[in-house]
Amino acid sequence: MSPAADAQAFLDRAQRANVMAADCPSRVVLQHVTSRWGTLVLLALLAGRTLRFSELRRRVGGVSERMLAQTLQVLEGDGLISRHAHQVVPPHVDYALTPLGAEAAERVLALAGWIEANLPRLLQARAA
Amino acid sequence: MSPAADAQAFLDRAQRANVMAADCPSRVVLQHVTSRWGTLVLLALLAGRTLRFSELRRRVGGVSERMLAQTLQVLEGDGLISRHAHQVVPPHVDYALTPLGAEAAERVLALAGWIEANLPRLLQARAA
DNA sequence: CCGCATCCCAAACGATACTG
DNA sequence: CAGTATCGTTTGGGATGCGG
Numbered sequence: 306m307s308p309a310a311d312a313q314a315f316l317d318r319a320q321r322a323n324v325m326a327a328d329c330p331s332r333v334v335l336q337h338v339t340s341r342w343g344t345l346v347l348l349a350l351l352a353g354r355t356l357r358f359s360e361l362r363r364r365v366g367g368v369s370e371r372m373l374a375q376t377l378q379v380l381e382g383d384g385l386i387s388r389h390a391h392q393v394v395p396p397h398v399d400y401a402l403t404p405l406g407a408e409a410a411e412r413v414l415a416l417a418g419w420i421e422a423n424l425p426r427l428l429q430a431r432a433a
Numbered sequence: 434m435s436p437a438a439d440a441q442a443f444l445d446r447a448q449r450a451n452v453m454a455a456d457c458p459s460r461v462v463l464q465h466v467t468s469r470w471g472t473l474v475l476l477a478l479l480a481g482r483t484l485r486f487s488e489l490r491r492r493v494g495g496v497s498e499r500m501l502a503q504t505l506q507v508l509e510g511d512g513l514i515s516r517h518a519h520q521v522v523p524p525h526v527d528y529a530l531t532p533l534g535a536e537a538a539e540r541v542l543a544l545a546g547w548i549e550a551n552l553p554r555l556l557q558a559r560a561a
Numbered sequence: 562c563c564g565c566a567t568c569c570c571a572a573a574c575g576a577t578a579c580t581g
Numbered sequence: 582c583a584g585t586a587t588c589g590t591t592t593g594g595g596a597t598g599c600g601g
Contacts, residue, residue, distance in 0.1 A: 322549040327495030331552050335545060339467035358563055367455030369595055374564050384558020395562040405558060412547050416540035417463060421450040424459050430512020486583055497575050523582045
């Protein structure tokens with residue numbers, strides 16, 4: 306297959322992105338955003354505007370340092386989170402949502418908020 | 434602590450459910466809904482109304498039999514999916530969203546749809 | 562205070578084979 | 582067709598210690 310055809314195939318896939326396709330790049334982003342700690346980090350930053358590492362760790366109940374650092378790196382890699390390290394002693398690093406991240410976080414909030422609001426219904430359904 | 438106080442504490446937690454708290458039951462539901470295959474199964478059923486096991490397997494690209502069966506059981510346990518087995522040979526089992534599951538799936542669609550629509554921006558951000 | 566590196570265990574996952 | 586059982590591999594994720 307020619308490079309031009311390769312490029313066209315890539316653009317076609319990118320244009321009609323489909324999470325149901327196993328090899329669509331949108332799957333990867335979806336994994337990151339819906340990952341165990343990814344959702345909670347996005348929610349914490351949506352509520353808190355800009356937070357330090359330790360503040361995030363306190364707000365996201367149960368997360369370990371390792372997982373928080375790793376999650377932040379992944380989301381930063383996707384352009385959803387911005388990281389700003391002040392060069393001081395002791396270290397001081399701020400995290401915030403990018404505009405892109407804020408849009409994603411709002412959708413996550415819609416889902417998480419619905420779950421919180423409907424938890425009684427969900428627990429009742431679970432019992433049955 | 435008295436049983437009455439215990440019960441009150443439980444109700445308080447249930448009433449103001451908070452996914453940021455490590456021990457909130459809403460966390461469990463969030464995990465299920467945002468799990469790797471959970472999101473895709475919900476999306477497939479939202480688009481397809483009612484689907485058989487093998488149809489779901491075909492629509493959710495890359496899922497194994499094992500994981501699909503397990504995911505369906507979990508979501509059924511949460512009351513988000515209904516399962517109806519016709520007693521015939523060969524077997525015939527239909528899956529569909531419950532009203533509760535449809536509400537959740539719509540929120541998942543909002544998120545997944547945003548990712549699909551903004552994939553070019555996301556891939557560009559990733560490159561930088 | 563931040564977060565990287567290492568080690569290690571447990572859970573998740575996929576492939577295959579098998580059953581009603 | 583719709584699963585279950587078993588196995589082996591991969592990944593997730595906690596604990597600890599170190600460096601900036």
